[in-house]
Amino acid sequence: MSGKHQDISLEIGGKDGNIAIVRLTRGAKRNALSDGLIAAIRDTFQNLPDTVRAAVLDGEGEHFCAGLDLSELKERDAGQGMHHSRSWHTALDGVQYGPVPVIAALHGAVVGGGLELASAAHIRVADATTFFALPEGQRGIFVGGGGSVRIPKLIGVSRMTDMMLTGRVYNAEDGERIGLAQYLVPRGQAFDKAMELAERIAQNAPLTNYALMHALPRIAEQPADHGYMTEALISAIAQAAPDAKARVRAFLEGKAGTKVQRD
Numbered sequence: 001m002s003g004k005h006q007d008i009s010l011e012i013g014g015k016d017g018n019i020a021i022v023r024l025t026r027g028a029k030r031n032a033l034s035d036g037l038i039a040a041i042r043d044t045f046q047n048l049p050d051t052v053r054a055a056v057l058d059g060e061g062e063h064f065c066a067g068l069d070l071s072e073l074k075e076r077d078a079g080q081g082m083h084h085s086r087s088w089h090t091a092l093d094g095v096q097y098g099p100v101p102v103i104a105a106l107h108g109a110v111v112g113g114g115l116e117l118a119s120a121a122h123i124r125v126a127d128a129t130t131f132f133a134l135p136e137g138q139r140g141i142f143v144g145g146g147g148s149v150r151i152p153k154l155i156g157v158s159r160m161t162d163m164m165l166t167g168r169v170y171n172a173e174d175g176e177r178i179g180l181a182q183y184l185v186p187r188g189q190a191f192d193k194a195m196e197l198a199e200r201i202a203q204n205a206p207l208t209n210y211a212l213m214h215a216l217p218r219i220a221e222q223p224a225d226h227g228y229m230t231e232a233l234i235s236a237i238a239q240a241a242p243d244a245k246a247r248v249r250a251f252l253e254g255k256a257g258t259k260v261q262r263d
C-alpha cells in the first residue's frame with residue numbers, strides 16, 4: 001500500500017489467517033468516500049498480501065457508507081468531475097476484478113456511492129438495519145462510481161430508475177428480495193455471516209474463484225457463441241490445475257467431506 005490511510009484499515013484474519021478484513025473507519029462522517037479514501041480503497045485492494053484468499057469489506061459505526069463525500073463536491077468543474085468519476089471506476093474495478101472474492105457486510109445506510117461500492121463486491125450480506133438508496137437524484141447529480149453499469153445488473157434498469165427518480169429507499173428485506181443483497185441476517189450479524197462465507201470461499205481452488213470473478217461478468221456481456229468459447233477456455237484451464245485433479249480424486253475416493261450436502 002502507498003502508506004496507511006486513516007479512514008481505512010486492513011487486518012488479516014480468519015481461521016487460517018487468509019481473509020482480508022477491509023474496514024472503512026470514518027464512522028464520524030458515516031464512512032463518506034472522500035478522494036483520499038477512494039484512493040486508499042484502490043491501494044488496499046491492489047496490494048492485498050498474496051496469502052489472502054477472500055476479503056470482507058465493512059464499515060465502522062452505524063452505517064456501512066453514506067456515499068460520496070459531499071463536502072468535496074462543490075469545488076469541482078466538469079473536467080475534474082470526469083476525472084473524479086474515472087478514479088472511482090479504477091478503485092471499484094479493483095474491488096470487483098482484484099485477486100480475491102469480496103464479501104460486503106452491510107448495515108445502516110448503503111446509499112449513493114456506498115451502494116456503488118457495495119455493488120462492486122461479489123456477495124452482499126445485509127443485516128436488518130440496512131437501507132439502500134440512490135439520493136443522487138435529490139442532490140442534482142448522477143451516479144459516478146460505476147453504479148449505472150453495476151446496479152442495473154443486480155436489480156434491472158427500471159428499479160434503479162425508480163430509485164433515482166423518486167428517492168425510493170429499500171429496507172433490508174426488500175433490498176434482499178430485489179437482489180441488492182444475496183443474504184439477509186439479523187441486526188449486527190452481517191460481519192459474522194460475511195466471515196463465514198469468506199471462510200468457505202477461501203477453501204475453493206484459487207483458480208476457480210479467479211475464473212468466477214473474472215470470467216462470469218465478462219461472459220454475461222458477450223454474445224452467446226463468444227460466451228461458450230470463453231467458458232470452454234476457462235473450464236479447460238481450471239480443470240487442468242493440480243488442485244482440481246486432487247479435489248476430484250478425493251471425491252472419487254470417497255474422502256470425508258467432499259459430498260454436496262444441504263446447509
Ligand code: 1HE
Pocket residue numbers: 028029030032033062063065066067068069070071085088109111112113114135136139141142143144145
Ligand atoms: C457526510 C455525508 C456525506 C454524512 N458527505 N459528509 N450521499 C448522501 O446524500 C447521503 C447523505 N447522508 C445522509 O443522508 C445521512 O448522513 C445518513 C442517513 C447516511 C446518516 O444519518 P445520521 O443521522 O446517522 O448522520 P448525520 O448527522 O447526517 O451525519 C453525521 C456526519 O457525517 C455529519 O457531519 P458533522 O460534521 O455535522 O458531524 C454529516 O455532514 C456527515 N456526512 N454523510 C459528507 N455523504 C461517485 S458519485 C456518488 C454520488 C453519491 O454518493 S451522492 C449521495 C451522497
